[in-house]
């Protein structure tokens with residue numbers, strides 16, 4: 001059995017002087033949920049449209065299920081796409097929207113009825129079968145669009161920001177629904193979003209794109225915990241980025257010279273003297289009270305609490321170091337409430353394993 005259902009090889013796409021994609025190589029594994037994530041204009045929709053066959057690449061090859069489909073029209077490919085601006089047929093009711101593709105194929109009526117009913121059940125819209133499209137909500141329209149694509153039993157379902165038009169609460173409900181539908185159908189999903197939370201919740205793997213190229217690919221956990229570049233570290237969640245250089249290094253670790261002092265990081269392979277950036281996640285610091293006359297641990301960073309922000313279950317302290325650098329530190333809110341007020345002298349301790357050294 002083939003491991004990869006989609007293989008995009010050296011894909012580039014230009015419109016005149018606009019270079020939308022620059023030598024993209026991507027393998028999509030059978031049955032996974034892969035998300036394409038990245039800022040507006042980075043080429044996500046273009047890559048999806050090329051995979052679906054609505055655009056041809058300027059150069060490169062699209063292989064689906066082992067077959068070169070680069071020149072094949074969309075309707076011949078074993079993929080279906082749910083568009084960024086989804087278009088349902090307003091002159092048809094919910095049932096007929098979902099039945100559309102099966103009627104085109106000329107399936108017998110009883111077969112169509114059975115398949116459409118099963119699909120409406122899957123997306124929990126059985127009771128709205130006879131409604132017109134202008135009589136259903138945005139979230140329900142989205143489910144109809146999904147059912148309409150899934151009823152064709154595509155090997156790959158391409159979803160281009162399918163939830164963008166929905167409010168946050170419904171989006172989260174729909175994400176759970178999508179996960180359930182993915183599990184029940186086993187279909188490979190390629191999902192586009194520019195929302196990092198959506199990507200984290202949904203994905204087996206995330207592809208972070210930047211200016212028409214792939215920046216990094218990994219599981220949500222790898223993207224958050226082990227970003228390789230500055231762009232990736234900044235894209236996923238809150239972090240403190242500090243510039244500095246490598247004071248000394250060997251195969252196992254390095255001493256980093258940063259504005260907040262010297263930090264030992266268990267990161268091998270760095271070059272002594274080279275410039276680096278470091279990402280320190282706010283939750284990777286532990287805060288203790290700094291007592292006058294009592295020296296802290298040699299690797300502790302002293303500072304003064306400048307601001308305290310309370311976000312539901314978490315408390316974020318902004319701590320100013322003598323160098324002027326302000327570090328965000330986050331901890332769960334305890335029953336004791338907020339531990340340090342503005343003006344408190346504190347000492348910050350970083351878990352060495354959570355110090356991420358970035359290239360570029």
Ligand SMILES: Nc1ncnc2c1ncn2[C@@H]1O[C@H](COP(=O)(O)OP(=O)(O)OP(=O)(O)O)[C@@H](O)[C@H]1O
Nearest residue numbers: 015018019020039040041042043044045046047194
């Ligand atoms: N038909 C076209 N002709 C010319 N330029 C285009 C065309 N389609 C897309 N582009 C350009 O290609 C680049 C990538 O566009 P694309 O739609 O793939 O971005 P995206 O990552 O999907 O962005 P968004 O998050 O805003 O949807 C953009 O600079 C866009 O302006």
Ligand SMILES: [Mg+2]
Nearest residue numbers: 044045046084
């Ligand atoms: Mg787009």
